[in-house]
Amino acid sequence: MNRVLRAAAAALLGAATLPGAAAEPAAPAYPVGQGSFQANCTVCHGPVGAGIAGLAPPLLSNPGRYATSAEGRRQLALTVLYGMIGDITVDDKHYNFQMPEFTRLDDATLAATLNFLVFDLDHAPADVKPLEPAEIAAERARPQDGSAVHEHRKSVAPATP
Ligand code: HEC
Numbered sequence: 667m668n669r670v671l672r673a674a675a676a677a678l679l680g681a682a683t684l685p686g687a688a689a690e691p692a693a694p695a696y697p698v699g700q701g702s703f704q705a706n707c708t709v710c711h712g713p714v715g716a717g718i719a720g721l722a723p724p725l726l727s728n729p730g731r732y733a734t735s736a737e738g739r740r741q742l743a744l745t746v747l748y749g750m751i752g753d754i755t756v757d758d759k760h761y762n763f764q765m766p767e768f769t770r771l772d773d774a775t776l777a778a779t780l781n782f783l784v785f786d787l788d789h790a791p792a793d794v795k796p797l798e799p800a801e802i803a804a805e806r807a808r809p810q811d812g813s814a815v816h817e818h819r820k821s822v823a824p825a826t827p
Contacts, residue, residue: 699782715787723756730788738822743805752816773799
């Protein structure tokens, strides 16, 4: 079974119990972020963030890349705060469903969730600065909708409109 299918199957079964599904290290650098990811995100993005075909994209490269630029960091905060709607392409596959908003989660939890993606799932180099709660707070102060977040994504992922 390939990775995406295994992730999808594990997500459908409601647990990462399939052999080989628990590919990530047992001790994440961001355990609070991992807990939040499992509670809020795996239902769509799969237990190890590999995405689910036709539903939600993999989170195994873009978050780590976004974290290296100011606009990319804003994009990460905007996506979790306000969700995203509109067609996107990741690894040559199209996704056009709705990412929900998570304004109910506090700034520290959202920063930890993003750091789990950036460092534990995407293995960003150690010289990348972890997302700070203040960066989430700055975007929380400027409410927008999922279409605007989709529009802003074009500035950080120009090759995948
Ligand atoms: C209901 C399903 C669903 C849930 C739950 C969900 N997402 Fe998403 N997510 C999506 C979809 C669908 C997209 C693509 C949106 C689009 O097509 O515009 C997406 C996109 C993203 C992206 C942008 C990826 C890129 O390439 O720009 C990130 C980052 C992300 N999600 C993180 C998360 C995190 C973190 C959580 C949990 C806090 C989460 N998602 C929960 C469905 C979901």
